[in-house]
Amino acid sequence: MENTRDVVRRFILENFLPGEDPKNLTDDTELKESGILDSLSTLKLVTFLEEQFKVQLEASDLDAGNLSSVASIANLVAAKSGGR
Amino acid sequence: MSETTRLTDLLEHSARQFPDKVAVSVPGGGSVTYGELSTLTNRLRDRLWQLGVRHGDRVGFRLHKSIDSVVSLFGIMKAGAAYVPVDAESPAARAAFIMNDCAVKAVITEQDQTQALVQELAALGAAPHVLEIEPSEPDLPIRRLLDALDGTSPAPVVSSPGIQPDDIAYILYTSGSTGQPKGVVLSHRNAASFIDWCSDSFAPEASDTFSSHAPFHFDLSILDIYVSIKHGARLVLIGEALGKDPARLAPAIAAEGITIWYSTPSILSLLADYGKLERQDCSALRIVFFAGEVFPIPRFRTLRKFWPHPRFVNLYGPTETNVCTYYEVPVDNSWETMETFPIGYMCVPNEGKVVDEAGQTVPTGEPGELVVAGPNVMQGYWNLPEQNGRAFLVDQDGRKWYRTGDIVAEEGGQRYRYLSRRDRMVKRRGYRVELGEVEVGLLKHPDVREAAVVSVADPQAGVRIAAFVSCSGERRLTIIELKTYSARSLPPYMIPDTFVVLEALPRTSTDKVDFQALKARA
Numbered sequence: 001m002e003n004t005r006d007v008v009r010r011f012i013l014e015n016f017l018p019g020e021d022p023k024n025l026t027d028d029t030e031l032k033e034s035g036i037l038d039s040l041s042t043l044k045l046v047t048f049l050e051e052q053f054k055v056q057l058e059a060s061d062l063d064a065g066n067l068s069s070v071a072s073i074a075n076l077v078a079a080k081s082g083g084r
Numbered sequence: 085m086s087e088t089t090r091l092t093d094l095l096e097h098s099a100r101q102f103p104d105k106v107a108v109s110v111p112g113g114g115s116v117t118y119g120e121l122s123t124l125t126n127r128l129r130d131r132l133w134q135l136g137v138r139h140g141d142r143v144g145f146r147l148h149k150s151i152d153s154v155v156s157l158f159g160i161m162k163a164g165a166a167y168v169p170v171d172a173e174s175p176a177a178r179a180a181f182i183m184n185d186c187a188v189k190a191v192i193t194e195q196d197q198t199q200a201l202v203q204e205l206a207a208l209g210a211a212p213h214v215l216e217i218e219p220s221e222p223d224l225p226i227r228r229l230l231d232a233l234d235g236t237s238p239a240p241v242v243s244s245p246g247i248q249p250d251d252i253a254y255i256l257y258t259s260g261s262t263g264q265p266k267g268v269v270l271s272h273r274n275a276a277s278f279i280d281w282c283s284d285s286f287a288p289e290a291s292d293t294f295s296s297h298a299p300f301h302f303d304l305s306i307l308d309i310y311v312s313i314k315h316g317a318r319l320v321l322i323g324e325a326l327g328k329d330p331a332r333l334a335p336a337i338a339a340e341g342i343t344i345w346y347s348t349p350s351i352l353s354l355l356a357d358y359g360k361l362e363r364q365d366c367s368a369l370r371i372v373f374f375a376g377e378v379f380p381i382p383r384f385r386t387l388r389k390f391w392p393h394p395r396f397v398n399l400y401g402p403t404e405t406n407v408c409t410y411y412e413v414p415v416d417n418s419w420e421t422m423e424t425f426p427i428g429y430m431c432v433p434n435e436g437k438v439v440d441e442a443g444q445t446v447p448t449g450e451p452g453e454l455v456v457a458g459p460n461v462m463q464g465y466w467n468l469p470e471q472n473g474r475a476f477l478v479d480q481d482g483r484k485w486y487r488t489g490d491i492v493a494e495e496g497g498q499r500y501r502y503l504s505r506r507d508r509m510v511k512r513r514g515y516r517v518e519l520g521e522v523e524v525g526l527l528k529h530p531d532v533r534e535a536a537v538v539s540v541a542d543p544q545a546g547v548r549i550a551a552f553v554s555c556s557g558e559r560r561l562t563i564i565e566l567k568t569y570s571a572r573s574l575p576p577y578m579i580p581d582t583f584v585v586l587e588a589l590p591r592t593s594t595d596k597v598d599f600q601a602l603k604a605r606a
Contacts, residue, residue, distance in 0.1 A: 018582055020563040034564060035571025035579055039328035043358050059331060 004053070004074040011048055012070070016041045027071040037067060049073070055080040088276035089249045092161050094314040095122060102290065102316040108154050110321045111336045114223055116151050118316065121158070127230050127239070128159025134239040135213045137189045139164030139247075142255065144183040144212070145192040146170040146201060149323045152217055152226040153300055154309065156192050157254070164245035165189070166252035168267075169300040172197065173324060174575040178265065180204030182257045186267055186466050188212050194219045249273035255466055256303055258403050259516045259578070261508065263524025267466030268403045275306055277459035278406040281431045282311045285410070286344075286371060286397075290316035293340060293368070297322045297347040302514070303403040304375055307346055317344075327351070334359030334366075341368040345394075348514030349379035350546070352387050361390035375399035375407065376514025377546055378424055378502070384413075385420070400427035400502070403516075404475070404486050406460045408434050409500055426501045427492065434458030437485070438494055443477050451503055454492040455485035462486070510539040510547050515577040522549065525574045526566070531557050534589045536597045537580060540606045550606035551580035554588050561585060582606070 002010075009025055016036055017025065031037045037045060045067070046057055055077060066076045088094060095118070098107070103119035116124070137143055143160040145167065147153040153169070160167040168186055170179040172194065179201055183191060190213040193201055198216050205211065217225045233239070253272045257265040282288070294312035296319050298304035312319040320340045326332055334355055337345065352374060355361060372394045379398065388396070395415075401407040411428025413419050430436045437445050438452035446452040455477050461484070464472040477485040491503045508519045519537045526535035533556040542548040555561050563583045570579045584605065590598040 017563050017567070019584055024562045024564050029564060030568075033571065034568040035576075036564065036567055038576060038579070040354070043330070043354070047358070059329075 004077050005070050007052065008049075008073050008077075009070050011045065011052075012036065015044060025070065027074075028069050030068060031070070031073075032065075032068050042067065045073075049077060053077050053081055088280050088314070090247045090272045091253050091275055091279075091310055092158065092244065092247065094279070094310055095125065095158055098313055098316040105290070105316060106318050107313065107316075108151050108319045108321060109340075110151065110323070111326065111340055114151060116155075116224065121155065124155045124224070124227060124230070125158040125162055126241075127234075128155055128226065129162035129244060130239040130242055131215070131230060131233060132159065132163040132165070132190060133242045134237070135190050135215075137163050137165050137213075139245040140251070141165040141189040142168050142186045142252075143190045143192070144168040144170055144179075144186075144188040146172050146179050146197060147192060147194060147217065148172045148219065149296070149299060149321050149327075150219065151224055151321065152192075152219070154319070154321070155224070155226050157300065157309070161247070161253060162244045164247055164251070166269075167254045169254070169256070171299060171301050171575060175573055176200035176204045177573075178575065180208055180210070182265055182267070183212065184208040184210040185257075185264075186255055190215060192217065247272060249276070250463075252463070256301060256403050259509070259518040259521045261518040261520040263521050265521075266468055266471065269463045269466050270406070271463060274406060274460055274462060275310060277433075278306065278431070279310045279314060281407075282307060283314065285431075288312070288315040288317060288344065292317040292343045292370075294319050295322060295337070295342050295345045295347070296320060297327050297345070297351060298514075299324065302376075303401075303406060304346055304348070304514070306406060307373065307399075312344075328354075330354045330357070330359035334361055334364045337369070338364040338366050342366075343368050344371045344373070345369055346373040346375070348376040349374050349383065350377065350513045352379070353383040356383065356387040356390060361387075366391060367393065369394040371395045371397060373397050373399055375401070377511040380543065380546065381419070381422060381424065382543075384425075398425045398428060401456075401460070402486075402488050402490075404462045405434070405456045405488070407431060408436065408456045408458075408460055411499070424502070426495060426499050429499055430456075431460065434460050436500065438492060438500075439477065443479075448494050448496060451491050451493045453506055454488045454490050454500060456488060457483055457485045510549070512547055512549065513577045515575075517549070517578050519549070522551065522574065522578050522580065525570070525578070526551060526553060528573065529561075529566075529569050531555050531559075531561055534597075536589050536599065536602055538599055538603045538606050540603065545581070548582070548606070549578075549580045550582045550584070550602070552584045552586055552589055552602050552605075554586050 099118040099122035106115045107118040109115035143165045145156045157167045192215045195218045255267040260266040296308040396413040398411040399407045400409045409427045489506045492500045522537045523535045534554045540548045566583045590601040592598045
């Protein structure tokens with residue numbers, strides 16, 4: 001089964017980096033300063049995460065580097081769906 | 085109030101009439117009254133004078149949206165200078181290019197951005213005076229700065245010079261096809277003509293609350309700031325972060341009781357899609373202006389479902405003419421069957437006509453380029469005599485008509501419909517993007533050998549920018565590397581949506597880049 005990181009990676013590649021070789025988007029690739037996640041793509045990603053993983057993300061969840069890499073996004077999703 | 089001749093008079097008039105009324109406020113932040121704004125801007129004028137700024141000079145500012153930035157632009161104009169607002173979110177090198185291009189005497193900047201800007205200016209051989217604001221300070225950081233400066237060397241109180249209507253009020257830089265931004269020079273008269281037209285057409289009142297969504301380097305800001313100040317209304321400053329975040333923006337519109345909204349259609353679409361508008365009471369809204377790009381009818385339909393009550397008005401005009409046409413969306417459902425909204429009717433007393441390539445008026449209904457003459461039209465570009473020659477069509481009576489580059493058709497009754505562009509400029513999130521400037525930006529990367537950029541119509545985004553590059557070295561650049569490079573070197577609205585790395589760009593038989601082939605792949 002695909003883990004969270006792979007699901008997130010695939011979504012980012014398909015939507016924001018069409019044509020990119022998947023191996024270039026590692027768990028630690030910087031997503032914010034690199035311009036991969038700008039304001040509009042962030043909105044799309046958050047909507048996707050909420051629907052895909054049945055989590056509710058607050059504005060405060062989106063600060064402080066929580067969306068800065070595939071790994072940190074997966075950690076955020078895990079934290080928000082923790083206990084289930 | 086009679087006909088406006090100087091933008092500074094608008095503030096002074098309201099300061100006399102409504103000294104204790106809030107002029108400008110920030111959601112969840114501070115506010116300033118008309119009286120305070122008048123005093124602060126006088127103090128900034130005095131300080132600029134003490135630094136050597138004189139009537140006819142230019143002064144730049146690179147500040148995030150704040151009360152300080154409103155103080156700056158009025159203070160600069162009171163000193164008799166033109167203000168040059170520069171995007172605080174764009175690279176320092178671009179800001180320095182702009183400020184050096186128009187030889188600013190002084191720069192107002194934020195502390196954490198000063199060093200990068202001063203270095204870039206020094207690299208160009210420029211060293212203007214620097215007024216540095218510490219934006220994290222509470223209240224009004226610019227007041228603290230002025231207090232501190234007065235403590236060490238008091239500025240003499242000077243009176244504002246006799247500003248003439250044709251003096252330059254501000255210079256707005258827009259994307260240029262040569263790879264460098266170009267400065268659109270606008271006089272007090274140019275702006276005042278548009279502001280007075282807004283008063284006559286929409287009758288704003290002191291009880292109104294205006295949004296200020298567009299950044300001050302974007303010409304949409306002219307309506308926000310000056311129409312609001314002229315009528316003694318309250319101007320609500322929407323900062324860069326809030327402005328892009330529909331989940332927080334929609335509640336702010338409701339809580340602030342905004343009555344007159346103005347933004348690009350992109351932002352209104354974002355609000356409709358992500359703002360959860362059904363939960364917000366925005367019933368105070370009475371006029372929604374939009375401009376800067378085409379509003380796709382399906383996107384408008386979504387918005388209108390949430391906001392059935394306000395008047396919706398499409399404003400059109402390149403920065404060079406301010407706004408020059410308007411179209412109010414009919415309250416019945418007749419717009420439902422339109423393909424797009426017309427750009428509408430000329431704003432009097434400006435005049436328009438549709439001409440062919442030889443400059444001859446085409447028959448009604450035929451497509452041609454819209455040219456505009458009248459008091460809204462700019463004086464010219466800063467220091468670009470060749471482009472100024474091309475920008476205007478001079479008729480046999482010697483009258484100058486600005487060539488918009490927009491292909492339109494007159495639908496009868498002097499109503500115009502936008503059809504396409506004459507050149508390689510596109511509108512993205514309301515900003516003008518010369519595709520040539522994006523290419524020049526990409527070609528600065530040491531490993532990029534060729535770069536070509538095309539635009540593609542997109543039902544959601546309006547327009548997508550697709551970049552094609554080939555690399556000079558052995559190794560192919562990755563898409564992530566290209567995106568990262570673009571994010572660091574181009575303003576956000578110029579960053580291509582997609583990148584394709586090719587061995588070599590396709591060429592036509594005459595060895596030009598084959599843009600048609602690239603469009604087919606985009």
